Amino acid sequence: MADRTNLTLEQLCSAKEVLVSTGSGGVGKTTTAAAIGTIAAARLGAKVLVLTVDPARRLATALGLEQFGNVETRVPDAAFASVEGGPRGELWVAMLDTKQSWDDLIARHAPNDATRDAILVNPLYQNITGKFVQSHDYVAMERLYEIHTSGRYDLIVVDTPPTRNAIDFLDAPDRMADFFSSRLLRWLITPYRSRMVNLASKPFYSVADRILGTQFLEDIAEFFMLFQTMYDGFVERAKAVTTLLGGPQTSFLVVSTLEVAPSREAEFFLELLSERKYHVGALVLNKVLPELLLSANGADAARLMAADSEAIASSLASSLLVDGDAPDPNHIAHVLAEVGSNFANFSVVARREAEQRAELAQIPELCVTVPWFDDDIHSVEGLLRLGEILWR
Amino acid sequence: MTSDPVPLLERRLLFVTGKGGVGKTSIASALGMLAARRGLRTLVCEVDAKGNLSDFFGVGPLRFAPTEIRSGLSAMAMDTEESLKEYLRLQLRIPLLTRLGPLAKTFDFVATAAPGVKEILTVGKLAYEVRERHYDLVIVDASATGHVVGQLASPVAIGELVNAGLVRNQTDWMIELLTDPATTGVVVATAPEEMPVAETLELVERLRDETDVNIAAVVVNRVLPELFGRKEESIFSALQEPDVLGRLKEQVGEGADDVLEAAQLAVGLRRSRVTHLARLRDGLPEGLPILYVPYLFTRSHGVRATSLIAEALGEELGY
Numbered sequence: 001m002a003d004r005t006n007l008t009l010e011q012l013c014s015a016k017e018v019l020v021s022t023g024s025g026g027v028g029k030t031t032t033a034a035a036i037g038t039i040a041a042a043r044l045g046a047k048v049l050v051l052t053v054d055p056a057r058r059l060a061t062a063l064g065l066e067q068f069g070n071v072e073t074r075v076p077d078a079a080f081a082s083v084e085g086g087p088r089g090e091l092w093v094a095m096l097d098t099k100q101s102w103d104d105l106i107a108r109h110a111p112n113d114a115t116r117d118a119i120l121v122n123p124l125y126q127n128i129t130g131k132f133v134q135s136h137d138y139v140a141m142e143r144l145y146e147i148h149t150s151g152r153y154d155l156i157v158v159d160t161p162p163t164r165n166a167i168d169f170l171d172a173p174d175r176m177a178d179f180f181s182s183r184l185l186r187w188l189i190t191p192y193r194s195r196m197v198n199l200a201s202k203p204f205y206s207v208a209d210r211i212l213g214t215q216f217l218e219d220i221a222e223f224f225m226l227f228q229t230m231y232d233g234f235v236e237r238a239k240a241v242t243t244l245l246g247g248p249q250t251s252f253l254v255v256s257t258l259e260v261a262p263s264r265e266a267e268f269f270l271e272l273l274s275e276r277k278y279h280v281g282a283l284v285l286n287k288v289l290p291e292l293l294l295s296a297n298g299a300d301a302a303r304l305m306a307a308d309s310e311a312i313a314s315s316l317a318s319s320l321l322v323d324g325d326a327p328d329p330n331h332i333a334h335v336l337a338e339v340g341s342n343f344a345n346f347s348v349v350a351r352r353e354a355e356q357r358a359e360l361a362q363i364p365e366l367c368v369t370v371p372w373f374d375d376d377i378h379s380v381e382g383l384l385r386l387g388e389i390l391w392r
Numbered sequence: 393m394t395s396d397p398v399p400l401l402e403r404r405l406l407f408v409t410g411k412g413g414v415g416k417t418s419i420a421s422a423l424g425m426l427a428a429r430r431g432l433r434t435l436v437c438e439v440d441a442k443g444n445l446s447d448f449f450g451v452g453p454l455r456f457a458p459t460e461i462r463s464g465l466s467a468m469a470m471d472t473e474e475s476l477k478e479y480l481r482l483q484l485r486i487p488l489l490t491r492l493g494p495l496a497k498t499f500d501f502v503a504t505a506a507p508g509v510k511e512i513l514t515v516g517k518l519a520y521e522v523r524e525r526h527y528d529l530v531i532v533d534a535s536a537t538g539h540v541v542g543q544l545a546s547p548v549a550i551g552e553l554v555n556a557g558l559v560r561n562q563t564d565w566m567i568e569l570l571t572d573p574a575t576t577g578v579v580v581a582t583a584p585e586e587m588p589v590a591e592t593l594e595l596v597e598r599l600r601d602e603t604d605v606n607i608a609a610v611v612v613n614r615v616l617p618e619l620f621g622r623k624e625e626s627i628f629s630a631l632q633e634p635d636v637l638g639r640l641k642e643q644v645g646e647g648a649d650d651v652l653e654a655a656q657l658a659v660g661l662r663r664s665r666v667t668h669l670a671r672l673r674d675g676l677p678e679g680l681p682i683l684y685v686p687y688l689f690t691r692s693h694g695v696r697a698t699s700l701i702a703e704a705l706g707e708e709l710g711y
Contacts, residue, residue, distance in 0.1 A: 025412010025536055026588070123553060219553070260693035261444065262413060290657065298650030305644055305651060312643050320636050322626045335627045338619045339655040345689040346654055352692070372661070 007366040008392050012281045013040040016251045018148060018244065019157045019281065023255035024265040028286040028370075030159045031377055031386065032255045037157040038091055038380055039387025042080060045088035046154035051144065052095050060095060070097040070104075072147075079380040091380075092153070101139045109230040109237075124223040137172035138238075145241040170245065170276070173238035251281035256360070258285060258353035263360055270363045282366040284390065285357060290371060293350035298343055306340030309333040397681055400608055400709060401427050403577045405522045405569070407532045407605075409540040410581030411591040415613040418693075419581040419685070420533035421448035422701035428465035429702065430711065432528040435521060436467045439514055439534055439543075443469065450695035466527070475513040511546035512563070519566045522575065537580075537595045544570065544578070544603045570605050577608025582672065584612055584665035593675040600677075607680060611705070612669065614687040616662045619655060628655065683708040 013019070013036065021033035030052055037050035049072060075091040103120060110116035119125050144158055227234075244250060252273055256266035266283070273280050292298060305312060313333035317326055361367040368390050377383055400406070400423075408420035417438070424436035435458055438445035446454050451461045456474035458466040521530050534540050542549075547570065551563035570576050578599060582592040592610060599607055620628065630636060632652055641648045673682065685704045691697045 026583075027413060257413075259413075261417075261447075264444070290653075292650040292653055295647060295650045297645055297647030298654070299647065301644040301647030302651045302654075305648075308643075312640065315643065316631075316636055316639055319639060320627070320630050320633075322630050327623075327627050327630075331624055332627055335620055335624045335631065338624075339628065339631075339651055342619055342658050343651045343654045346658065348689050349692070372657070 007282075009036060009282060009366070009368065010043070010391050012251060012366070013046075013155055014044060016279075016281065017153075017155060017249040018144065019155070019251055019253055020160060020245070021157065021253045021255055022160050022269060024262045027255050027257045027262050027266075029255040031383070032253070032284050032286065032370075032390070033157045033159040034093075035377070035383040035386040035390060036253075037093075037155070038075075038383040039391050040155055040157070041089040041091035042083050042087040042384060042387070043089075043391070044154070047090045047092070047152070048155045048157065049092045049094060049147065049153045050157045050159070051147065052093075052159040070094065070100040072152075075380065080384075082381045082384060089154070094147075096140055096143055098139055101143050105139065105142060106230075109233040111229050115226055115229050119223070119226045122219070122223050122226065124219055138175070141172050141241045141245070142237060145237065145244055148244060149240075170278075173241040173245075246276075246278060248279070251279045253282050253284055254280065254364070255284045255286065257287045258289075258356045258360075260352075260356070263356045267360060267363070270360075274363070280364050282368060283360060283364045285360070285367065285369045287372050288357070288369045289346065289350040289353055291350075293343070293347045294354060299347060302340040302343035302347075304340070305336045306344070309337040309340070312336055397608065397679060398574050398577065398606075400577070400579070400681070401430065401432065401529065403529070403573075403575060403608060405518060405530045405532070405576040406579050406608060407534040407540065407544065407577070408579045408581060409534045409537055409595070411583075411588045412536045414581050414583040414588045416536070416581045417443070417445055417448055417533050418698060418701055419579065419611050419613060419705075420531055421445060421698045422685075422705055423579070424465055424467070424531045425449075425462075425698055425702040426706050426709075426711075427529050427531070428462065429706075431464065433526075434465050435527040435530045436465070437470055437518060437530065437532050438467075439470045439532060443533065445469070445533055447694060448698045470514050470517065472510045472513040475517040479513070479516065511543045512550050512566075515543060515546055515570070516562065516566060519569050523565070523569060537591050540578075540595070541598050541602050544599070544605050548603075567604075571603075573606035577606050579608050580610045582610060582612055583614050584616075584668045584672070586668055589668045589672045589675075592672065596676060596680075607677075609681040609683055610672070610676060611683045611685060612672070613685045613701075615669075615684045616658065616665060616687045618662060619658055625659070628652075628659075 019036065021029050023029040033052070034050050037048045040046055041048040072092050072094040075093060077086050080087040106119050107116055110119065144156065147153065148156060254266050254270050256262045270280060270283070310333045313329045313336055316332060317329045320327065320332060370386065370389050377386060406423065408416055408423065410416040410419070421436060424434050427434040436445065438454065445467060446452060449461050449467060451467070454467050454469040456468060456471040458468040460466045518530055518532055521527060535543050547563040547566040551560060551567065554560050580592050580595060582588045596607060599605060631640065637648065676682065683705060685701050688697055688700055691700070
């Protein structure tokens with residue numbers, strides 16, 4: 001089903017070390033990332049990691065693994081029963097546990113155990129890492145970087161949160177570096193009392209004080225003072241992560257369906273990626289309706305079946321038998337009319353999608369389309385079947 | 393869920409959430425249109441700064457200040473910095489432009505770093521509009537399933553962190569408003585597909601475990617029509633027998649193959665969805681209303697689609 005151009009996903013997976021799968025929610029991004037990782041492990045003889053950072057935890061289901069967390073886990077070769085001779089490489093999976101990743105990060109960067117422990121119990125830290133959304137993005141990129149530099153894998157396929165977050169995701173390392181270099185931070189870590197003396201910042205203080213209360217401000221101050229000890233490490237790492245994402249070993253996949261809203265987001269994201277000079281490897285279009293819905297003969301037949309359903313039904317009645325009996329011609333007519341109008345209905349959708357596809361496919365070099373599946377994929381076997389469609 | 397649920401449009405604040413791709417914004421905007429058609433002064437607010445709510449009403453870009461986009465219906469886009477400015481102006485009576493320059497500059501850093509600041513400014517603004525009775529109904533095109541729990545829990549979380557000051561006083565009334573089922577409800581949009589159903593069940597559980605916000609309804613979007621019943625399905629199979637198909641082609645041409653294959657596709661899609669719907673119904677708490685919106689073939693997007701979905705929702709609600 002893949003559109004044959006000179007570039008293929010096989011080629012991309014052979015050349016790149018990191019593939020970042022992006023797209024809006026519900027377009028099959030996670031499944032696509034898993035399928036690419038799976039087929040690459042089976043075919044290339046590579047050691048492949050599929051890393052999902054999506055907080056909604058979808059990959060576990062797609063891989064038929066009930067639970068795997070922050071720990072990189074190998075998918076047993078037995079799951080590749082449908083591959084003759086077994087997979088040539090290894091498939092590993094990991095899911096980002098934001099809280100755990102943050103804790104690991106603190107443990108790595110903290111200058112000593114006392115600082116580490118003080119941060120880990122700070123209520124602000126626990127809230128940032130546990131409850132709030134923004135912290136996913138940075139730690140996801142950090143984890144990707146960590147795994148990549150470990151040299152444990154030939155290929156890492158990363159799944160990302162939905163598109164608009166995926167932009168945050170790209171900006172996260174820079175934002176983190178900015179944050180640590182900010183004047184605000186320096187201000188916050190100045191001891192509270194001495195700050196009050198500084199007349200220049202007094203208006204801000206009195207406002208902040210009235211809004212948030214002194215205790216909260218002091219909690220923030222403590223938190224950032226502790227973080228300050230890790231400043232250099234964080235900024236260094238943030239820069240390194242940015243370099244990895246923009247480097248020649250990394251490529252982005254944009255996944256979408258041909259529905260209007262996801263297509264617009266895909267277009268927006270494709271433009272943004274190319275503006276920022278990231279490598280866009282492929283556009284993957286999921287749930288594409290079959291081309292037969294565009295057939296002119298089909299449209300003619302459908303129109304006749306809907307319009308003349310009764311006449312056609314009576315002409316078929318003599319030869320049409322269900323369990324040896326001739327059904328009521330009215331029922332036949334109803335089936336013909338329904339089937340005809342069904343074609344007309346779906347062909348409107350298919351035409352709209354064809355237009356959408358023509359517009360989107362102008363942007364990347366490689367555009368792969370995947371048909372509708374009746375059901376979601378929950379097995380390595382299913383991922384391999386999807387992988388086959390994507391591969392060449 | 394011991395007593396009867398409060399009717400959807402009789403509440404004052406509805407958060408519409410759902411897995412990405414199920415049509416969360418369609419449902420939020422259609423509910424807004426329906427409420428306005430029924431004479432309620434309605435505000436629809438999108439929370440995602442780069443959102444596309446305006447597309448669903450066929451209007452130009454939305455701003456923080458609500459714009460009346462049709463009779464009785466206003467729309468706005470959340471902007472947490474604007475929300476902070478408004479809050480400071482209203483609560484602290486701080487002369488706006490003079491003092492706020494440096495504050496606005498540092499705001500982004502604080503909001504990024506300090507927990508829940510953006511969330512609370514979002515929820516706070518919406519709760520304020522409700523409390524002040526500027527509208528009969530405020531509908532929020534809220535964050536997707538992964539994030540909405542954090543958003544709804546933010547007043548409680550902030551309340552725990554900050555134990556004095558104005559913010560603390562503010563979180564108390566917000567929590568009261570958010571946890572009153574006669575006032576506030578969550579609408580979970582979903583689609584009859586595997587992952588959306590799984591995520592919906594997961595979200596409903598999390599909302600019940602981690603927040604005290606009431607769930608008002610589940611809206612199942614894009615429900616495919618049933619082509620025919622079991623008896624007619626055997627007629628459909630018989631149509632594909634070579635001699636019957638031959639006679640059919642004599643009358644309608646070679647395109648009959650394509651038409652039958654398309655029907656097969658539709659039957660398959662519909663059938664797999666029926667099992668997902670059953671799983672959804674079985675997994676949801678008893679008494680939680682489920683509303684069904686049909687799949688729209690002619691228009692999937694834009695103001696026309698919103699209008700059709702509003703009609704469908706109206707029928708489901710018995711209007």
